Amino acid sequence: xxxxxxxxxxxxxxxxxxxxxxxxxxxxxxxxxxxxxxxxxxxxxxxxxxxxxxxxxxxxxxxxxxxxxxxxxxxxxxxxxxxxxxxxxxxxxxxxxxxxxxxxxxxxxxxxxxxxxxxxxxxxxxxxxxxxxxxxxxxxxxxxxxxxxxxxxxxxxxxxxxxxxxxxxxxxxxxxxxxxxxxxxxxxxxxxxxxxxxxxxxxxxxxxxxxxxxxxxxxxxxxxxxxxxxxxxxxxxxxxxxxxxxxxxxxxxxxxxxxxxxxxxxxxxxxxxxxxxxxxxxxxxxxxxxxxxxxxxxxxxxxxxxxxxxxxxxxxxxxxxxxxxxxxxxxxxxxxxxxxxxxxxxxxxxxxxxxxxxxxxxxxxxxxxxxxxxxxxxxxxxxxxxxxxxxxxxxxxxxxxxxxxxxxxxxxxxxxxxxxxxxxxxxxxxxxxxxxxxxxxxxxxxxxxxxxxxxxxxxxxxxxxxxxxxxxxxxxxxxxxxxxxxxxxxxxxxxxxxxxxxxxxxxxxxxxxxxxxxxxxxxxxxxxxxxxxxxxxxxxxxxxxxxxxxxxxxxxxxxxxxxxxxxxxxxxxxxxxxxxxxxxxxxxxxxxxxxxxxxxxx
Amino acid sequence: xxxxxxxxxxxxxxxxxxxxxxxxxxxxxxxxxxxxxxxxxxxxxxxxxxxxxxxxxxxxxxxxxxxxxxxxxxxxxxxxxxxxxxxxxxxxxxxxxxxxxxxxxxxxxxxxxxxxxxxxxxxxxxxxxxxxxxxxxxxxxxxxxxxxxxxxxxxxxxxxxxxxxxxxxxxxxxxxxxx
Numbered sequence: 001x002x003x004x005x006x007x008x009x010x011x012x013x014x015x016x017x018x019x020x021x022x023x024x025x026x027x028x029x030x031x032x033x034x035x036x037x038x039x040x041x042x043x044x045x046x047x048x049x050x051x052x053x054x055x056x057x058x059x060x061x062x063x064x065x066x067x068x069x070x071x072x073x074x075x076x077x078x079x080x081x082x083x084x085x086x087x088x089x090x091x092x093x094x095x096x097x098x099x100x101x102x103x104x105x106x107x108x109x110x111x112x113x114x115x116x117x118x119x120x121x122x123x124x125x126x127x128x129x130x131x132x133x134x135x136x137x138x139x140x141x142x143x144x145x146x147x148x149x150x151x152x153x154x155x156x157x158x159x160x161x162x163x164x165x166x167x168x169x170x171x172x173x174x175x176x177x178x179x180x181x182x183x184x185x186x187x188x189x190x191x192x193x194x195x196x197x198x199x200x201x202x203x204x205x206x207x208x209x210x211x212x213x214x215x216x217x218x219x220x221x222x223x224x225x226x227x228x229x230x231x232x233x234x235x236x237x238x239x240x241x242x243x244x245x246x247x248x249x250x251x252x253x254x255x256x257x258x259x260x261x262x263x264x265x266x267x268x269x270x271x272x273x274x275x276x277x278x279x280x281x282x283x284x285x286x287x288x289x290x291x292x293x294x295x296x297x298x299x300x301x302x303x304x305x306x307x308x309x310x311x312x313x314x315x316x317x318x319x320x321x322x323x324x325x326x327x328x329x330x331x332x333x334x335x336x337x338x339x340x341x342x343x344x345x346x347x348x349x350x351x352x353x354x355x356x357x358x359x360x361x362x363x364x365x366x367x368x369x370x371x372x373x374x375x376x377x378x379x380x381x382x383x384x385x386x387x388x389x390x391x392x393x394x395x396x397x398x399x400x401x402x403x404x405x406x407x408x409x410x411x412x413x414x415x416x417x418x419x420x421x422x423x424x425x426x427x428x429x430x431x432x433x434x435x436x437x438x439x440x441x442x443x444x445x446x447x448x449x450x451x452x453x454x455x456x457x458x459x460x461x462x463x464x465x466x467x468x469x470x471x472x473x474x475x476x477x478x479x480x481x482x483x484x485x486x487x488x489x490x491x492x493x494x495x496x497x498x499x500x501x502x503x504x505x506x507x508x509x510x511x512x513x514x515x516x517x518x519x520x521x522x523x524x525x526x527x528x529x530x531x532x533x534x535x536x537x538x539x540x541x542x543x544x545x546x547x548x549x550x551x552x553x554x555x556x557x558x559x560x561x562x563x564x565x566x567x568x569x570x571x572x573x574x575x576x577x578x579x580x581x582x583x584x585x586x587x588x589x590x591x592x593x594x595x596x597x598x599x600x601x602x
Numbered sequence: 603x604x605x606x607x608x609x610x611x612x613x614x615x616x617x618x619x620x621x622x623x624x625x626x627x628x629x630x631x632x633x634x635x636x637x638x639x640x641x642x643x644x645x646x647x648x649x650x651x652x653x654x655x656x657x658x659x660x661x662x663x664x665x666x667x668x669x670x671x672x673x674x675x676x677x678x679x680x681x682x683x684x685x686x687x688x689x690x691x692x693x694x695x696x697x698x699x700x701x702x703x704x705x706x707x708x709x710x711x712x713x714x715x716x717x718x719x720x721x722x723x724x725x726x727x728x729x730x731x732x733x734x735x736x737x738x739x740x741x742x743x744x745x746x747x748x749x750x751x752x753x754x755x756x757x758x759x760x761x762x763x764x765x766x767x768x769x770x771x772x773x774x775x776x777x778x779x780x781x
Contacts, residue, residue, distance in 0.1 A: 059732045
């Protein structure tokens with residue numbers, strides 16, 4: 001490992017020197033030969049080039065950064081306008097390729113060859129514009145914008161003047177980065193679209209949908225309809241009602257969200273703010289630090305600091321109640337990204353978008369997505385927003401239950417756990433600490449994606465919550481081998497002992513033990529049990545669920561290692577893989593189950 | 603059906619980092635790379651009517667970027683990667699793995715990872731990426747030998763890469779993974 005690391009650093013140094021444009025001819029030639037010879041080095045080379053550019057973009061250097069992105073948008077828009085104009089005037093523009101303005105125009109490279117070929121019927125007027133004129137024009141336009149900015153922008157030391165100057169002379173303070181399903185409030189003139197500039201003092205009222213703004217100071221603000229805001233300056237936004245979230249990282253620190261009750265100032269962070277229909281302000285901090293200063297009769301009180309995971313609600317009497325932050329209360333940029341990519345056809349993001357909806361269901365107690373490589377490799381993170389605030393599952397118990405193995409999931413971005421038995425004969429499983437929320441006392445749903453081994457054992461435990469001793473069973477969901485190796489039955493059982501389970505019906509035999517992922521769900525309204533396979537209802541039976549509670553952990557992928565014959569003969573782990581698990585304290589509808597399957601299908 | 607102007611502008615903005623990185627892998631000089639990027643952006647806007655969709659646009663942008671980078675490198679007499687057909691193909695294959703990358707997620711992860719660096723490493727990152735310093739300029743600024751400055755940079759690179767991978771679940775070879 002140290003040798004490899006050293007080698008890796010040595011290669012990184014070579015590439016960094018190359019990117020600094022300082023290699024000799026020999027070094028460049030050697031680098032090219034190495035890249036042709038070794039695909040690992042080629043991947044590393046590409047990775048370093050990408051990381052260098054990404055870092056420059058993130059750090060927003062004047063040469064590389066976001067300002068240029070803005071310029072690019074202006075340039076592109078300007079060119080589009082130019083193109084439209086030339087089409088209207090039946091004029092074709094030729095940009096000379098690195099050719100001096102006084103050179104022969106015939107050396108110019110015609111850009112729209114196809115149009116030229118088709119131009120016999122309607123001969124266009126040809127206007128030759130050298131590239132320096134096009135670029136120069138754009139540069140001049142930007143220079144004019146900059147000059148106007150300078151003229152209308154007061155010195156930074158006079159904030160009062162800034163407000164009045166902006167009020168008299170509205171200036172661009174933000175741009176609309178992205179819009180999704182936006183329904184603007186009645187009366188909104190010229191519903192702004194992607195790329196539109198937003199001026200100081202301009203109000204934006206959204207009845208529905210999402211709109212992402214980039215403030216000129218770098219902060220990104222996501223408006224979540226219904227919402228009404230007014231942009232005060234490049235670093236301040238007034239929230240009249242509704243919800244917004246803001247990401248303010250390297251640039252843009254000091255960004256303010258104003259409400260009728262408080263001023264919220266970010267200190268480099270990600271946070272959400274809501275003004276509800278009573279006019280009460282709520283703040284949730286997801287990363288970094290935020291200051292909240294109450295506005296008491298026009299006087300700003302000493303600011304309070306909130307850090308990651310903290311939240312506050314301000315009541316009408318301006319009392320601040322602290323509480324834990326809830327990111328699902330807002331649509332954050334990553335969820336917006338998921339929706340945008342889902343719109344573009346990404347199966348993974350289609351699934352991810354669906355998971356946000358399920359996570360917001362207060363009756364979903366446990367929701368393991370197996371989605372990311374969390375810092376802790378030995379946990380399944382509970383992503384639900386329900387009553388069970390904890391609910392993380394531990395891989396193995398370090399004693400009788402072995403650690404399951406991470407393997408490829410249904411999507412490239414997700415993973416799965418492989419269960420079975422380890423080389424010491426212990427079942428592999430996930431242990432979820434006991435909670436009352438995990439006991440069945442009414443309607444319920446258990447849903448998951450599984451892949452059973454073709455030659456799986458007779459009895460495979462999917463999830464189990466049973467207490468030994470005494471011999472009390474709460475519930476267990478299992479896959480049972482059918483009449484042939486390619487047939488499987490599923491069974492949900494609950495009761496005070498194993499005999500009670502016998503009364504529970506199994507599904508008919510189903511082809512579910514192939515190498516493909518199968519979606520399973522069992523639901524109950526307390527008196528009727530229904531089984532779904534790949535989103536379809538395959539079996540239902542009248543079956544009253546007893547109301548049971550116990551104090552034992554929920555096990556995933558294994559039954560209790562303490563079970564002994566005759567209650568259980570042999571080990572009963574899941575011989576296969578699992579890649580998503582949801583437990584809810586309500587009976588999900590057929591549509592819900594269908595959605596879980598359709599959106600989660602790889 | 604041709605790509606819409608809004609969509610085209612959006613792609614140019616979203617793909618800027620990847621395209622700039624691709625161009626700089628061929629012609630490392632930043633200013634030349636920026637010129638090449640501007641040129642192909644303008645060309646893309648001009649040719650919008652002939653471009654069907656986003657994937658067509660991306661393929662077209664990369665091909666144009668390659669040709670123009672090579673030409674720009676020759677015209678400006680600046681060193682670049684001596685590309686022959688074999689290396690060009692391999693390079694394009696390697697870059698195609700980045701088509702699915704989601705810039706906003708990676709950018710966000712990188713921001714947070716930079717926030718976790720030590721004070722010295724943060725300073726190095728600031729000087730290189732905010733101030734745009736080369737290794738030699740950094741060495742002078744920090745009063746250190748050039749070689750050890752580059753080694754420091756390479757270590758910061760490795761730390762940030764590992765941190766991003768951990769946050770996003772990306773394999774060491776740059777692809778999303780599950781294992």
